[in-house]
Amino acid sequence: MMAPMAARPLISIVTPFFNEGAGVLHFHQSLKNSIDDLTDFDFEIICIDDGSKDETLSRLIDSSKKDSRIIVLELSRNFGKEAAMSAGIDAAKGDCVIPIDADLQDPPALISIMVKEWQKGAEVVLAKRIDRSTDSFAKRKTAQLFYRLHNIVSNLQIPEDVGDFRLMDRVVVDALKKLPERQRFMKGLFAWVGFQTITVEYVRNARSTGKTKFSGWRLWNLAIEGITSFSLVPLKIWTYIGLFGSVFAIFYATYIIIRTWIFGIDLPGYASLLVVMLFFGSLQLMSLGIIGEYIGRIYFESKQRPIYLIKKQYQFKK
Numbered sequence: 001m002m003a004p005m006a007a008r009p010l011i012s013i014v015t016p017f018f019n020e021g022a023g024v025l026h027f028h029q030s031l032k033n034s035i036d037d038l039t040d041f042d043f044e045i046i047c048i049d050d051g052s053k054d055e056t057l058s059r060l061i062d063s064s065k066k067d068s069r070i071i072v073l074e075l076s077r078n079f080g081k082e083a084a085m086s087a088g089i090d091a092a093k094g095d096c097v098i099p100i101d102a103d104l105q106d107p108p109a110l111i112s113i114m115v116k117e118w119q120k121g122a123e124v125v126l127a128k129r130i131d132r133s134t135d136s137f138a139k140r141k142t143a144q145l146f147y148r149l150h151n152i153v154s155n156l157q158i159p160e161d162v163g164d165f166r167l168m169d170r171v172v173v174d175a176l177k178k179l180p181e182r183q184r185f186m187k188g189l190f191a192w193v194g195f196q197t198i199t200v201e202y203v204r205n206a207r208s209t210g211k212t213k214f215s216g217w218r219l220w221n222l223a224i225e226g227i228t229s230f231s232l233v234p235l236k237i238w239t240y241i242g243l244f245g246s247v248f249a250i251f252y253a254t255y256i257i258i259r260t261w262i263f264g265i266d267l268p269g270y271a272s273l274l275v276v277m278l279f280f281g282s283l284q285l286m287s288l289g290i291i292g293e294y295i296g297r298i299y300f301e302s303k304q305r306p307i308y309l310i311k312k313q314y315q316f317k318k
């Protein structure tokens with residue numbers, strides 16, 4: 001159930017910026033075009049500067065001087081999108097919160113549709129991309145592979161083709177803030193909290209300016225983060241591989257013993273021995289590596305460092 005709301009609900013827009021200088025003006029302009037029609041609501045626009053090296057911060061401050069709804073959070077360095085988004089969500093005071101990318105790949109025009117669904121009672125409104133043709137073929141395929149694999153090995157189902165762009169009611173945001181982990185795979189955390197969810201569809205635009213900040217390597221690490229955050233299957237699977245291997249080894253040993261009884265000893269087999277040794281050696285290294293992934297994460301969690309550091313906050317009253 002939705003709590004009774006004040007006369008004019010406040011909507012928080014949360015946008016992380018990392019080296020998006022060229023796009024700041026354009027983003028605010030098209031965001032304003034979309035939200036100015038929603039006259040029954042108040043807005044706060046939280047822009048997080050995630051340690052940009054270009055003119056992003058100064059442009060954000062310029063924008064905020066012209067629009068008192070814009071709040072700028074300057075992080076002390078680049079913490080990554082997930083952390084920057086957490087900073088924004090933590091700062092948001094709205095009755096609902098909408099994270100949206102700065103590059104206009106998430107169309108602000110969808111906000112009014114999301115808000116309508118929210119007013120009808122949805123606690124989460126997901127934005128699903130029905131057309132990702134603006135993403136490269138490789139990105140679409142690897143993303144699809146990731147979602148499939150994740151949803152097989154994890155009890156938690158992450159909806160396919162849904163990014164961070166969504167609307168969350170205050171109850172959902174408060175639930176999200178109770179999750180204490182430092183390594184924040186937001187898509188997973190969003191899905192983990194649950195709540196009554198509705199999906200709206202949209203066509204994903206190409207980036208308005210600039211380049212993607214997610215290289216193949218960064219995406220790979222994000223994928224590992226996602227899987228290790230919500231599944232123990234990569235850890236457990238070695239028990240079964242080991243079990244299978246040892247059963248096979250017992251049968252094979254029996255076979256060799258019997259063969260030796262009947263036919264006597266023969267010595268060839270150096271090559272096959274080497275192959276088997278190399279194979280199981282690398283299998284063991286791999287399993288150790290996977291254990292390492294988890295231990296590394298335990299190590300980082302145990303340090304209890306903050307997820308992000310805010311250097312300064314800017315907001316200019318009218």
Ligand code: UDP
Nearest residue numbers: 016017018050080081084101102212213214
């Ligand atoms: N971003 C960020 N910190 C980072 C990387 C990205 O705040 O370290 C922001 C970026 O400015 C953008 C959003 O995250 O607003 C999504 O990034 P991008 O468009 O590069 O990702 P893609 O759409 O290609 O997946």
Ligand code: MG
Nearest residue numbers: 101103105207
């Ligand atoms: Mg993008």
